[in-house]
Amino acid sequence: MIRLANELLPFGEADGKRGATVTTVQGVGLRSERGPVLASIMLSTGLVALDSTILATAVPSIVRDLGGFSQFPWLFSVYLLTQAVTVPLYGKFADSFGRKPLMVFGIVVFLIGSVLCGAAWSMPTLILARAVQGIGAGAVQPMSITMVGDLYTVEERARVQGYVASVWGVASVVGPTLGGLFSQYSSWRLIFFVNLPLGALALWMLARHFTENVPRRPHRVDYPGAALLTAGFTLVILGLLEGGVAWRWQSAPSVVIFVLAAVALIAFFFAERRATEPVLPLWVFGRRVLAGGNLVALTVGALTIGLSSYLPTYVEGVLGTDAVVAGFALAALTLGWPLSASFAGRLYLRIGFRDTALIGGGLVLTGAVLTATLLGTHTPVPAVAGAAFVLGAGLGLFSSPTLVAVQSVVGWARRGVVTGTNMFSRSLGSAVGVAVFGAIANATLADRFAHPPAPVAGRLPDGVDATSLVLGGHAQAEVPAVAGYVRDSLAAATHHVFVSLVVVAVLGTAALLLIPRRTQPLSFDGD
Template sequence: MVARALSTSGSSGTPRVCPSRPAGQGDAGRPRLAWSNGSVTEQQATRAGVGLRSERGPVLLAVMLSTGLVAIDSTILATAVPALVADLGGFSQFPWLFSAYLLAQAVTTPIFGKLADVLGRRTVMLVGIGSFVLGSVLCGLAWSMPALIAFRAVQGIGAGAVQPMGMTIIGDIYTVAERARVQGYVASVWAASSVVGPTLGGIFVDFLDWRWVFFVNIPLGGLAAWVLVRRFTERTRPTSHRIDWPGAALLTVAASLLILGLLSGGVEWAWTSPTSLLVLGAGTVAALAFVLVERRAAEPVLPGWVFGRRVLNGAHLSSLAVGALLIGLTSYIPVYAQGVLGTSALVAGFALAAMTLGWPLAAANAGRLYLRLGFRDTGLIGAVLALAGTASMLPLGLHSSVWHVAAGCFGVGVGLGLIAAPTLIAAQSTVGWEERGVVTGAVMFARSMGSALGLAVFGAVVNARVGTQLGGHGGGEAALPAELLSPAVHDVLVVSTGVAVLLLAAVLVVPRRVRTAEDAST
C-alpha cells in the first residue's frame, strides 16, 4: 500500500495516513481499508496493486468521483449561461458566477490543506463534498442572479477542499512510482469531463431545465461520500493542536481583497480609482499582517518553510504561470474564434476543448516520463511544448483556420499536462504525511492566484488596445468588429507567449535531483 515515504519523522501525535492490514470485513465480506499511524514495506505496496479492483481501488474511486464534481462543474455551466440569464436576468452580473467560485476556492484551498494535516484527510474531504453538494442544491433553487452568485461561492468553498484533498490522499496511499500509473486514472476524469460536461449541459438545457446542471452533482457527491465513509478510515492518535484561526482569517481577508481587486480592476472600476486603491491597499495590509502573525503562530496555516525550499518554490512558480496561461487562453480563444473567425459557439468550444483534452492525455502519461527522466526534465519538455503552442498561434489573423487554433491549443494543453502533475508530485514527495496537505494546498493556491493575476493582466492588455483603437472611449469585446478585435487577441497571445517563457524559467527552479521522503527513509 504506502511505502516508506509515509514513515518519515514528525510529531508523534500527528495522524499519518498509512495503511494497516484490513481491519475487518465489510457487509458483503469485502475488506474495509483502514489507515493508521505506522508504515508498511514497499513489497506490500506492490502486492496491493494500483487499479480500481485493487485493495486501494475504492479509495481511488472515491477520489475520482470527488474530482468529477469539480471537473464536470468547470465545463457544464458555460452551456447553461444563456438559459439561466434568460430566466433570472442579470446579464451584466453573470461573469461573477465564475469569479465568485474562483475567489471562494482560492482563499479556502490553503486553509483546508492545513486542516487536513491536523484533522485528517477524510474529514476535510467530506466537509468539501458536503459544501459542494449544498451549494449545488442552493444554486438549483436560486431565485435571482445575486442569489445564484452567492451560492456559487458555497460551491467554491467545497471545491477548495475537494480538489487538493484528492491529490493529497493519492500522495498518501501511493508511492511516487505508483502515482505515475494512478495519475492516468485521475487525468481520465478531466478528459471525460471535457466531453461529458458540455454534452450534459446541452441536454439539460434543451430537454429539462438549466437547474439540472447543478442538481446533477447531488447523486455524484452522495456516491463519493458514501464510498469514502465505507472504505476509507483514518486512525489517529489523540493529540492537541492549536489551529491558527487568526492566520486563517487574515489569509482569507487578504486573498479575498487582492483577488477581488485583480478581478474587478479595469472592469468594475478603473485601476486608479479610489475603490481599486482601497481594495488592493487593504489586501496588501492584510497580507503583511498575515506574514507577521504566521511568524509567531505555533502551527501556521502557511509555514515559512513552504517558501524556503527550492523544489517547493519551483512548484509554486510553475503553478502560478500555469494558472495565468490557462485563464488567458480559455478567456480569449473563444472570443477570437467567434468574433474574428465568425465560428459558432460550438466550433469555438471545440477549438478550446483541444487544450482541455490535451492536458489530461499528457498528464496520464507524464508518470512514465518523470520515472525515466525526472520531474524537472519532464516539466521542461512540457514548458517547451507550451511555448511552442502559444508561439504557433502568434500568426493568427482575420483569415486563419480554426484548425490552426485547435492545434495550438492542443500543444499548450499537452505542455501544461506535463508540468502540472510532475511539479505537484515532486513537491508532495519531499514531505511526509504531516506536511503534505499544506504543501498541496499551497501549490494549488498559487495556481488560483495565477488565474486571478492573469485575468487582470490580459484584461488590461485588451482594454489598452481597444481604448487606443477607439480613441480612448473603450468598448466591450462583443461590440468590436473583427478588424479591431483581432489585434487585441494578438496582444493576448504575445503576452501568453511571454508567460510561457516565464513558465520555462519557473520549471528550471526545480532541482534536477529531487530527494524524496522515500529516499530519506531508506
C-alpha cells in the first residue's frame, strides 16, 4: 500500500535533475508502488469518460421516449454546470483534506446519480438526476488529474498522460457503441446502470492501494462564494437555453435573468476578494500561464460538447442512419484525442508546452472548418468521422500540454486549486457552450418551423419537438415532404452550430498566446 505524506519539497529540488515537485513516500519505494494507484485513477477516469461518450448517441432515443427535444441540451448543461461549480470547491478541499476522501465521495455520488438517471420517468426528472451525477463527476475528474500530478514529475507525465488518455480512447469506442446498441436493441436506461460495476471496482482499488497522511488544520468554507458562483452561472445557462424558446430574447424574463446573473457574478468577484479561503482564488487568473491555460480549457470544453452533442443528432436526423452508426462517427472524435495526447507528451518535452499546443490549435481549426463546410444533407458517414477525427487529434495536442503547464508551475499545496480551476474552466466552457449551441439550434428550428412552405404548413407538430419525426434513422411522418422539411431544418440548425465551433476554435488558439514560450515556477507571497 502506498502512503503519500504532504511534505512538500522545494520546487526543482525534489527529484534531482527532473526538476519537479513530488510528495514523499513512507515505507515503500514510490516508483515500484505507483502502478496500482495509477490503475485505480484510470478506472475512476473511465467512470466519467464512459458516461461522457455513452449518452450522446442515446439522446435521440431518450427524446423519442420522454419527449422534450428543446430540453435535451439540459441533459448536458446541468451535468456540466453542477460539475463546474463544484470543481473549485473540490480543488480547494483537496489541498486541505487530501485527494482520497474527495475521490471516494465523488464516485459514490456519481453512482447514486446513475441509478436515479436509469429510473427517470420524464425529461425533468432525468435532468435533475444528471445534476446529481455532475456533483459526483466534479470530484472524480480533477482529483484524478491532481493525483497524477502528485505522483509523477513533468518528464514522467509525458508517458502517464498517454496511459490516462487511453482511457478516453477505450471509452470512445465502447461508449458510443454501447449507447447505440442499448438504444436500438434494448433500453437507453441501461447506459446508466453500466456505471455501477465500474464504480464499485474503482472504489475497491482506491481503498486498497491509496492512503495519504494529511496534516489537519481548521478551515473556513467559502459558502457565500460557492452560492454566488452557482446562482450566477445557473441564471446564465437558464437565460441562454430558454431564451427564444420559452420567451423572446427581448422580453422582460430574459432581461431580468441576465441582469440577476450579472449581479450575482459581480458580487462573487467582491466576495472572493474578502474571503479568507476563497473557493476560486483570483490569483489563478492573474498569472499568464494560468490565465492562458484556463482560457484554453474554456474553449476545449465548448468544442468538445458542441461536437459530441450535435454530431450524433446530425448523423441520425440528417443522414438517416441508426444510433450505432452515429456512435462510430462520434468515436472518431474521442479516438483521435488520446492518440494525439500520447504523442503530445513526447513532443512538449522537445519543443515546449505552447508550441505543441499551437500545432494542436492548427488541427482544431482545420477540423472545425471541415465540419462546418463538408457536413451537408448527403455527406458520407466516413467523411463525417474523418472531420471529427482531425478535430479530436487537435484537441489532444491542444489541451494536454496546457494542463501539464499549469500543474508544473506550482507545488503540491496549490496543485489542487490550479487543477480544479482548469477543470472548472473546461466544465464551464462545456456548460455555457451547450447552452449557446442549444440556443442557436433552437432558434434556427423555431424560425423554420414557424414559416414552413405551403405543402408542409399545418402538418408539423408544435415546437422544435418536430425533429423527433426524423430521429432514429427513419421518417415518422405520413407525408414525405414533412420529413424532408424537418430533415433540412435540422441540417440548417446543426450547420449553424458547426460554424460556431470555428469561432470558438479561433478564440482558443488566440488564448494560447497568453502562455509564455518557456514556463517558470511561480512565486507567491509567504512561500
